[in-house]
Amino acid sequence: MRKLLLPSLIIIVASLLVLRLFYLQIIDDSLKLKSDNNAIKIKYDYPERGYIYDRNGKLLVANQPSYDIMVIPRDVKNIDTLELCELLNITKEDFLGKIAKAKVYSPRLPSVFLPQLNKTEFAAFQEKIRKFEGFYFQKRSLRDYQVNFGANIFGFITQVNEKLIEKNPYYNSGDLIGKQGVEESYEEVLRGIKGVKYYQKDKFNREIGSFKDGKYDTIAVQGEDINLTIDMLLQQYGEELMVNKRGGIVAIEPKTGEILALVTAPSYDPAILVGRQRSKNYTLLYRDSIAKPLYDRGLLAEYPPGSPFKILTGLIGLQEGVINEQTTFMCNHGFAYAPGRFQRCHCGGGSRDMHVGIYKSCNAYFSNVYLRTIGKYASAPYAVDVWSNHVKSFGLGQFMGYDLPTGKRGKIPNSKTYKKIYPDWRWSGKTIISNAIGQGEVVMTPIQLANMMATVANQGYYYTPHIIKKIKGEKIDPKFTTKHVTTIDKKYFAPMISGLFDVYNLGTAAGLRVEGIDICGKTGTAENFAKINGVRTKMEDHSIFVAFAPKDNPKIAIAVMIENGGFGSTIAGPIASLMIEKYLRGKITRTDLEKRTLERSLQGRYAKLGGLSEAVKAEIRRKDSIAKSKIIVPKVKVDTTKTN
Template sequence: MRKVLLPTVIIIAGIMILARLFYLQLIDESLKLKSENISIKKKFDYPERGYIYDRNGKLLVANQPSYDIMVTPRNVKDIDTVEFCSLLNITKEDFIRILTKAKNYSPMLPSVFLPQLNKKEYAAFQEKQRKFPGFDIVKRSLRDYQVHVGANVFGSISQVNQKTIDNNPYYNSGDLIGIQGVEESYEKILRGVKGVKYRQMNKFNKDIGPYKEGRFDTISVRGEDITLSIDAILQQYGEELMINKRGGIVAIEPKTGEILTLVTAPSYDPALLVGRQRSRNYTMLWRDSIAKPLFDRGLLAQYAPGSPFKIMTGLVGLQEGVIDEQTTFMCHHGFSYARGRFMKCHGFGPHQLHNGIYNSCNAYFGNVYLRTINKYVKPAAAVDVWSKHVRSFGLGDFMGYDLPTGKRGRVPTSKTYKKMYPNGGWRATAIVSNAIGQGEVEATPIQLANMIAAVANQGYYYTPHIIKKIKGEKIDPKFTKKHVSTIDKKYFAPMISGLFDVYNFGTASALKVEGINICGKTGTAENFTRIGGKKIQLKDHSIFVAFAPMENPKIAIAVFVENGGFGATIAGPIASLMIEKYLRGKITRTDLEKRVLEKSLKSEYERFTKKSSDTLTNIKPEPIDSTQVDN
């Protein structure tokens, strides 16, 4: 038996090897294609990217044709460089530099020599292309923006870098990829699938037809269209209101978590990052140290939330049982506590939850916070309980929305104060500023919008998201998962009642919109900077959060205007205008609109920053509307 086993194994192995060789050489021709690769040229057929629409079906982003000149260095022989450079309007130094870079990348593989030719440049080069061996033209599609707003929402497309090529086999040199915004988040859906054509080349590198009659060729598949939750009209209006201001506006549909608008200011026309001037324009935007238009303040700017955070202080106090609706604290334009320190306030007299909210009484909420912390024997344990409640509203952590950038904000825990006070000994009075959204608390505008959306829903929220529909696919199920806060539903009714009367008797009584029941909260956050080691107080930030209608909320909004002053001065009017624009499609408070459009804060921003002399290309300045000039 043993004598037979070894020969049997050898014979079976030999048969299997012969069978495999027979299959590879006579049946499967893909290996032949690889072996003949030296005479077979692979050409990619690039698909159009999917279109982008707003929630109402308005086309926001389409495509326009573009042409890249590709070079295969080893095939570049005996060309008239003078004629070549003149045809493409480049210098000989540019020609040498780019060709050298292409050789370093690969002398045998094609890479981009000159990207994004327009139709006229393409036609001129195509006519004489035969005179320039080694150079080919690849047709691609660039973005064609149908609107001049939403640059931070869309992102842009750019040539893929080497790191991405190395990590993702889909991409080759010269391919385009989504950068930032929905272009990056939904790149795989928008980009489509490249087609491939195999062409036979003779020894003179001349195309002599398809390989194997195109048997191995594949066709490109166009990218899928996507529909965003953004309302294009509301987005445009928000950007107009923020001209000559800095900050962010984020509006959310409470019942779904869909982002209705995502405004950052200052912004820029998305068309700036399309075409041959893209790189130059991006550099100019990046170097603008005053405006910082590439910095998305709606997602990335972390601010002290100010008085809107009193909503959290009140709800936590109710949940922890340290107050009820009738609990009363006296306010004498401030409230005194341990060690003779006091919290400034503009209120006066007895305050309960209701008028504490609409009068924005610091004394009331400072006392509520102290009671919450002092409920527990150890302040560290109390801070962690308080922090858990606050974080259940999406504050203090990344929210998981479908945009590639963001900040977690800050909600302190016992670990925070252990680092700040390594020797211990701190008490509730040392951290009482948290009660009014100062201290160690920070939030981004989108977190504040989500917070007020959760209040509008009486205790729950959906992860904010900017996608509404993907053609042929379902959106991520995490966007339909309900997140429930740690606060019992019964405590939201008195809070909402107080927020409603902010517009009736309180700090926003001058901002009412007839016929719309708006619930809101003003906020003013102190603003400091350091110059030469010296701490200098600048004009306060203006903050406002709101939702409407009170009975059936359809929009929740957070507005943050840097150096805007009191919450009711500029952020509040913007919130009222945005709410009316969304719910009615028109504006009746034209007095507020005029005030906001005419308000310029440029002098505040330039006060301690160096003016930029950079200029942008491609976009011609439009006439300035009389309502948008500086004061």
């Protein structure tokens, strides 16, 4: 038996190998398709991307035809290079560079030689394509924007890079992919599935028909259409109001967490990132380090929240039981919280309870509340952690989980923060009292501010902000329908909302009232410092305003942040009031407010920021004279050519 064991094993193994080879070579020839088979040519059929609509079904983004010129370097033989260059409007140097790049990818596989030709450009090439062996065309679709706003929401389409091709086998050289905005977030939904066709070639490299009668061919599947939560008219109006200003606006529907508007300024027309000029225009936008049109201030910009943060200071004080609605503190035009330390206040002075403290925005009142909150516990580090956890329950100090690919977490300090800042001495509530009024170490993004107000409007809960409303044939992520409840009991929100309502009736926003709409809001002015020539310099304050409306059964919560805008009631407040009326009524009755806001420019103020060249200052002054009805574009001149 031992003598037979080894021969038997050899026979069995050999038999298995023969059977496997027979299966691979005779029965299953699919592996041929994965090799660089000289006799097979692969062509891809690219589907249309899904269309993008707003919450009301209005079309925002469609598609338009485009053509890529493809090349297989090894097959390029005996062509008139100069004629090809003339047809495609490129130089000989461009030609040589593109061929060299294609060879690096693969001499035998197709690469994109020249992408995104429109119908007119392609027509001239199509007539003579037979003269250029090794070249062929591939039809695909590009985005066709139906609006000239919302660039930060949509994102753009670009070619995949080599790193992505290595990571994801779906993509090949020259394929397009969504970047930024919903194009990136919902790439797999929008892109569809590309089709593949295999063609047999003869010994002369000519196509002679489908490989295996199309056995392995697949058809393209169009991408799914999506509806965004964005209200197209509100978004457009927000961008018009932000002309000649820098900052962000975020509006949310409180009961659902749906983002109604996401405005960043300055912005640009999304159409300039379509077609052959996309790369050139993107480079110009990217290099604009002054206006930063590619920087989404609504999601990325982190600012001290200023006075709107007093809302949380008061709610936490009520929850911790250190105050009640009737608790009063004296304001002596400010608050002396330590020898030689005085915090100024513009409320006019006098005895303040919570209601008056909110609508007059009294620094002294909320600083006292904060000191009592931190002083409630024997250990200041423990007390700060209690306070920090309350604040974070509003979704602050963290990535919020919304469905856009960019964002910042902001900053809500805790005991670890102050252990690093003050490692060698004992600190107390008075040391960090700036937190009480939204300064100090507290930093928030505009979308976090809007979500905070949505939470107050809901009296203690919120839904994760999101921009997707509907995907054809699919359900949206359940995390967007999951309720998040704060650590503050519902009963404490009513007195706070009453004070916010009187901000519009008796307080700092009394001049911003809209007849017939009950708005609850809070002005804010955040101190702003910048390093100029290495020196920390006090700059013009940021203008902030947060609000929701109507007071009962709120339909919209909003946050407006204007860089270097000054008092919250001067620029940010009017924008919030106008946006609210536009959404709730579809028209504007405060035409005086609208005219003043549309005409208000801060470009001259931005020119004084320091460190700017005379050329840049001159450009800012030029921008100041641009027609106010147009959406501002970056300071660079861009090529607006797009495919037809």
